[in-house]
Amino acid sequence: MGRHRHRRSLTAKQALLTLAIALLLSVLAGAIELALDARKMRQEVVHQTQHRLELVDGTAAEAAFQLNPDLANQVVEGLFSGGRVASVVLRDDFGRIMAERHRAYQAPSDWLTRALFGDILHYKEALDYRAGVGSLDEPMGELELTLALDSLGRDFISRSLLIFSLGVIKALAIAALLAIAFHAYITRPLLQVHAAIVSADPRQPGRWPKPAMGGHANDELGHLVESLDELLNAFQQGLEQRDRLHQISTMDGLTGIANRRRFDDFLTQEWQRAHRCGHPLSVIFLDIDHFKEFNDHYGHVAGDDTLRAMAETLTRVVNRASDLVARYGGEEFVCVLPDTDLEGARQVADRIRQAIHDLNIPHAHSTQAGRVTASLGVASAFPADGRSDRATLLAQADSQLYRAKHQGRDRVASQT
Known part of the structure; x- marks a missing residue:
């Protein structure tokens, strides 16, 4: 239909x-x-x-x-x-x-x-x-x-x-004749091409029902069909390449989780959705404590392994399909929790902190029992109330992160 x-x-x-x-x-x-x-x-x-x-x-x-x-x-x-x-x-x-x-x-x-x-x-x-x-x-x-x-x-x-009146009658008569002529010679062949494109299977584009153009074989319409034939044969390859490029552009190469660009886009979308629906939106900033000293002592290979382990831990704890875990930069990570208020986000942050403890990664220069720990800052907002924006939410979460560090690290700080 x-x-x-x-x-x-x-x-x-x-x-x-x-x-x-x-x-x-x-x-x-x-x-x-x-x-x-x-x-x-x-x-x-x-x-x-x-x-x-x-x-x-x-x-x-x-x-x-x-x-x-x-x-x-x-x-x-x-x-x-x-x-x-x-x-x-x-x-x-x-x-x-x-x-x-x-x-x-x-x-x-x-x-x-x-x-x-x-x-x-x-x-x-x-x-x-x-x-x-x-x-x-x-x-x-x-x-x-x-x-x-x-x-x-x-x-x-x-x-x-x-x-x-006579002019309109003449115009209608001329228009009817032109419409019939255009439909027979131009519109109908175009509709045949359209129907063939619609019925083509993107997984097997080379088998599309290529229409026979007859009298249009050597004009622009015939050339269009030939070009479409070439395009559809390359369509699947183009889609696959596009998917690969999209994945590269939105994924952190080291940890395999979302990168900063994907985080920015996701936060914008979720802020707009929360604004429409009147739901809360929370953000957790995480920074690995004394990571520079860890790299200097154990080497960058061990540092990279630790970053990957941290990303795996975050994705295991923050596992709802609607959530996002991203590498914000360096040893800093961020979690976006749609439809989650401040108390719920605080509970998620506590679970993350405990899961990092459970990794029990040695850290000779850590001030917390000789293992890798992290500081977390939590902030939440209701976009629909109009009292804050995305930048304010991020600034509040970042502020709480630094408050956690100043209070001794290996802890969760949140808005009061």
Whole structure:
């Protein structure tokens, strides 16, 4: 089921990408088409309005000359009923209103409609009348017409929606054709490669079901399959090498336990986990007493053996899967005890001290009964309370270690 979901997902992504590109192109083309249509609509509005005014010019001039209100009203009514008109006013040559019509409307608040049509709303036509043959035209009045901006806006929106609808339909059709073509020629072969990779056994990568690319044998997809074949054949070797390098990078070479780098990473992870869960976290620092004198007297080979014996003892006592024992540096070791409070960590430290006694490794320069001993410092914290951090916890454990040394060594010191 997971593979089928991946296939549908890849196909869907390819289809969505194709659709997005087609829609983007349609939007760009639609924006250009809308700009051209807006320019065309402006020209049409101006031309139609001027033409209507020219048609009634003679009748309006005659009404003004005769001071005929009925004829004036007919002219005004004719213009007003033509649509897109907000007001029509006919005045005589003295500026007196002979007839007028107004329509109440709410001006659109959008800036686009005002920007497109705000400068072509108002028209004034001077009315000239010639009384007889051979006489000159004399001004008889004025005809004023104002277009309704809201009507122009609605008409523009209707035209825009039609243009965009057609653009979207075309984009969907193009996207569908492109999606089908891409799926047949690119996506489906890629899904075949994906299915073959998923079914490959990392333990036997050379037997993966290498897909036949057919028409893609000599193009980038065919080269990809060949490269994958080489990669999978070397995959197991690479994993093994990676595991070896990881082990080397996180393990102390002398004692075989975790090194300082592994300790730092582990403490960070456990601090975050303890912070989330509200659990305590404890640390034990251990330092072998008078180890320099031991090395000087018995030699470095014996010193190395002692360090290994110390590491084995620590891992035997601190044996929970969630704990970590690491060599901190030189003759110093550290134990990280998740989900352990101060009292529990103190008990573990006491067991470690006793286990070191039980080793009974001779130490001629020891101040404690002639055998190897160790001093231990214990500290604990609740990360969730926000009153300390990792550095503070380590500093407290280190401080307790040195307190144990100053109090005579071969002992455990902990927070009070």
